Amino acid sequence: METNIKWAELGFGYVKTDYNIRSEFRDGRWSEPEVHDSEYIPMHMAATCLHYGQEAFEGLKAFRGKDGRVRIFRMVENARRMIRSAEYTQMVAPDEELFCRACVEAVRRNERFVPPYGTGASLYIRPTLVGTSAQVGVKPATEFLFVVFVSPVGPYFKEGFRPISVIIERHHDRAAPLGTGKVKVGGNYAASLISGEQAKAAGYSNVLYLDAKEKRYIDECGAANFFAIRDGAYITPKSSSILPSITNMTLRELAADFGLRVEEREVEFSEMSSFEEAGTCGTAAVVSPIGKVFDPDEGRTYVVGDGESAGPWTVRLYDALRAIQFGDAPDPRGWNTVLFNEE
Numbered sequence: 230m231e232t233n234i235k236w237a238e239l240g241f242g243y244v245k246t247d248y249n250i251r252s253e254f255r256d257g258r259w260s261e262p263e264v265h266d267s268e269y270i271p272m273h274m275a276a277t278c279l280h281y282g283q284e285a286f287e288g289l290k291a292f293r294g295k296d297g298r299v300r301i302f303r304m305v306e307n308a309r310r311m312i313r314s315a316e317y318t319q320m321v322a323p324d325e326e327l328f329c330r331a332c333v334e335a336v337r338r339n340e341r342f343v344p345p346y347g348t349g350a351s352l353y354i355r356p357t358l359v360g361t362s363a364q365v366g367v368k369p370a371t372e373f374l375f376v377v378f379v380s381p382v383g384p385y386f387k388e389g390f391r392p393i394s395v396i397i398e399r400h401h402d403r404a405a406p407l408g409t410g411k412v413k414v415g416g417n418y419a420a421s422l423i424s425g426e427q428a429k430a431a432g433y434s435n436v437l438y439l440d441a442k443e444k445r446y447i448d449e450c451g452a453a454n455f456f457a458i459r460d461g462a463y464i465t466p467k468s469s470s471i472l473p474s475i476t477n478m479t480l481r482e483l484a485a486d487f488g489l490r491v492e493e494r495e496v497e498f499s500e501m502s503s504f505e506e507a508g509t510c511g512t513a514a515v516v517s518p519i520g521k522v523f524d525p526d527e528g529r530t531y532v533v534g535d536g537e538s539a540g541p542w543t544v545r546l547y548d549a550l551r552a553i554q555f556g557d558a559p560d561p562r563g564w565n566t567v568l569f570n571e572e
């Protein structure tokens with residue numbers, strides 16, 4: 230059955246689809262994934278996810294190719310990251326096999342919501358893991374729920390692939406150096422909402438976080454990693470409080486393929502004025518050039534490149550990534566899981 234979604238007009242938001250996939254961890258084992266059509270989760274009011282933030286999630290995408298097939302990008306990396314998030318928050322994670330099976334099933338069951346090739350839109354997949362058993366003391370749950378739902382999405386930024394303006398944040402931290410920043414848990418996002426909303430109210434697309442301890446190094450950019458280009462190098466922050474982005478991991482490999490030197494290291498904010506190009510990268514953000522960085526404490530705006538258009542390496546990286554994701558270019562590293570391949 231067709232949908233009446235206007236694919237080209239989709240933003241990045243929740244759209245109801247037909248099914249979600251659920252598995253429960255109880256008595257030491259995960260149940261077989263089940264297909265549900267309700268958008269709601271019945272839950273005990275003392276569930277640990279509600280009180281102690283015992284929650285982790287993932288975000289990945291499926292893309293429809295010219296050949297009509299659907300490709301899920303680097304799914305196993307998301308499974309691995311969820312395992313790390315669960316370890317930090319003392320949850321039992323689905324193993325790679327269960328994680329991937331549930332994601333594939335969620336895409337298959339909602340195939341009519343995978344946007345057509347050429348619209349630029351894709352199907353966002355949101356695996357979520359929560360502690361469900363009742364606790365009043367601060368202790369981990371013994372029972373967990375793993376849910377995978379999907380939603381068709383368009384661009385994350387209203388600018389699309391146009392340079393965004395970001396604002397430096399020195400007054401709130403999203404994560405501590407030895408804290409949860411490197412895992413994908415709900416608390417990090419709760420802690421970031423105030424910065425994000427203040428940035429938006431001030432007219433900026435995103436927040437550029439500096440390191441929590443010294444406010445000297447670039448950490449990450451909202452829910453996306455930061456990268457810059459200078460003197461033939463792809464430069465990206467190494468920090469214990471940023472989420473290791475699978476998109477960034479991919480761009481580092483593509484950049485090396487292009488002959489760029491890859492530098493993953495502490496990046497001083499003072500380097501900003503020397504960057505030829507800068508951008509953010511993530512599943513939602515894809516690759517978004519950064520045109521302007523406003524530092525409210527210094528009252529200074531850094532313009533990157535001409536501030537108005539994406540730089541050549543950013544364009545090349547974006548194009549290469551999209552071509553692999555949509556199946557327009559070969560996928561020599563086997564990043565895509567191809568569905569509907571059998572006909």
Ligand SMILES: Cc1ncc(COP(=O)(O)O)c(C=O)c1O
Binds near residue numbers: 510
């Ligand atoms: C805080 C944060 N940083 C970076 C990213 C980008 O990671 P990925 O490329 O794996 O989507 C995300 C999105 O998942 C994020 O939420």
